[in-house]
Amino acid sequence: MIMNANNYIPKEPVTIECNIEKTLDVIGGKWAFLVIRELFCGTRRFGELQRLIPAVSPRALTTTLRHLEEKGVLERHVFPTVPVTVEYTLTPKGEDLHHILKQMKLWAAKWT
Template sequence: MESKKEEGQDFSNICAVLQILGAKWAFLVIAELSKGPRRFKQLHRDVAIIKTQSLTDVLRHLEQNGIVLRKVFPTVPVSVEYSLTEKGRDFQLALKEMDKWAAKWGNSSS
């Protein structure tokens, strides 16, 4: 006889991931950084839909959760570059699968 946990799926791992990636604009920033490292201004131009403060907030959130690496260059003025960590790059496969699902079912009401 199966236990309750075996009967239903335990989605605690997915919930933990969604707490990290559920930040507004997180998916868009990860997708853009998957193309390569970006300086803040360049990233902001590439994702122009995101307001400056919101982009700052999502980058901090993703950095705190080990998805994004922030690298400061001692130039005048200081340059900051953002890139995906190994953890962030590893998420790209999941993003591609989600994109496939959205392409198949995204506009469907059933």
């Protein structure tokens, strides 16, 4: 604490940015890895992702897709059909995660 003549003023904690934390903020969600894994195979529609990841609820999948879109990992393409067709594709930023996820898979195979 820093002492002032009138009272005590708490000192703000120093925050050090960690790149690993930043990465986990993007891909650390419960379903994010599985969604990204499926998109490594190419463009997918919402229904396809739901079938490929059967344990995810529609709400959780929607939340995950929105989060990944906000973070620039995937792109959402809407086609004016009836019903509306929506497709999801990895961006170059998302494609760049392939090596990281592959290394995590190798680590898991070795140690778990």
